[in-house]
Amino acid sequence: MSSIHPTAIVDAQARIDPSATIGPYAVIGPHVTIGAGTTVGPHCVIEGHTTIGRDNRIFQFASLGAQPQDKKYADEPTELRIGDRNTIREFCTFNTGTTQDRGVTSIGDDNWIMAYVHIAHDCRVGNQATMANNTTLAGHVEVGDWATVGGLTGVLQRMRIGAHTMVGFSSHVGKDIPPYMVVDGNPLAVRGVNLVGLRRRDFSDQRISAIREMHKLLYRQGLTLEQARAAIQQLPAAYPEAAQDVALMDAFLASSAAGIAR
Numbered sequence: 001m002s003s004i005h006p007t008a009i010v011d012a013q014a015r016i017d018p019s020a021t022i023g024p025y026a027v028i029g030p031h032v033t034i035g036a037g038t039t040v041g042p043h044c045v046i047e048g049h050t051t052i053g054r055d056n057r058i059f060q061f062a063s064l065g066a067q068p069q070d071k072k073y074a075d076e077p078t079e080l081r082i083g084d085r086n087t088i089r090e091f092c093t094f095n096t097g098t099t100q101d102r103g104v105t106s107i108g109d110d111n112w113i114m115a116y117v118h119i120a121h122d123c124r125v126g127n128q129a130t131m132a133n134n135t136t137l138a139g140h141v142e143v144g145d146w147a148t149v150g151g152l153t154g155v156l157q158r159m160r161i162g163a164h165t166m167v168g169f170s171s172h173v174g175k176d177i178p179p180y181m182v183v184d185g186n187p188l189a190v191r192g193v194n195l196v197g198l199r200r201r202d203f204s205d206q207r208i209s210a211i212r213e214m215h216k217l218l219y220r221q222g223l224t225l226e227q228a229r230a231a232i233q234q235l236p237a238a239y240p241e242a243a244q245d246v247a248l249m250d251a252f253l254a255s256s257a258a259g260i261a262r
Contacts, residue, residue: 016032027046032051035054038056038057044061049078062089065094078104084109090115092113095121132153146201168185175261178218210246
């Protein structure tokens with residue numbers, strides 16, 4: 001049997017793995033699935049069509065799977081999906097998706113999500129991301145792998161935060177942030193390359209050199225975005241180890257609908 005505190009209210013239709021733990025006064029709805037080893041703290045509310053994977057730590061007073069804060073929502077059975085080994089701190093609020101998008105809000109694996117973080121409908125958070133206290137994601141936002149978002153940062157609808165980025169404290173994200181960059185401020189400004197993060201993740205010197213060259217082409221040479229993209233596409237000839245990094249950057253730039261922070 002799973003460890004369910006006697007004061008918790010768990011719907012009989014909820015699917016709780018026997019190794020999961022449900023704390024005092026938690027409320028678990030009928031369409032919720034909670035995987036092995038996941039712990040749910042006191043006073044959490046998990047509702048909606050919500051699927052939570054293995055070995056997550058969900059701290060007290062979190063609200064997961066509530067209806068999206070979207071006036072067009074008409075009680076459709078949209079979803080929230082949370083992967084494995086995530087840390088979700090106090091008072092976080094994650095909403096389900098909407099039919100105007102793919103109908104799913106998704107959080108990947110191994111993310112570190114601090115207190116009072118809001119993840120709105122249809123957001124996509126990758127793996128190994130860090131979001132500090134009071135980070136707020138509006139609807140349809142995408143956060144790439146290994147991104148770090150500083151506290152009190154607001155992200156507008158449909159913005160994208162690229163992989164391996166660092167967003168400084170109390171920033172206003174109203175443009176897409178290309179991978180590997182450090183940004184902050186209101187208005188948002190690119191400050192350089194996330195060298196600390198890349199070195200912590202054992203990027204080779206050649207890969208870091210290529211990423212620094214991409215930064216120069218985008219921000220220091222006075223090139224148009226198309227000119228910078230064309231030059232970036234040539235970098236693997238000089239930096240073969242960075243071919244995947246160049247491909248990631250080029251794909252991000254090519255698909256930016258909102259324009260990038262520059």
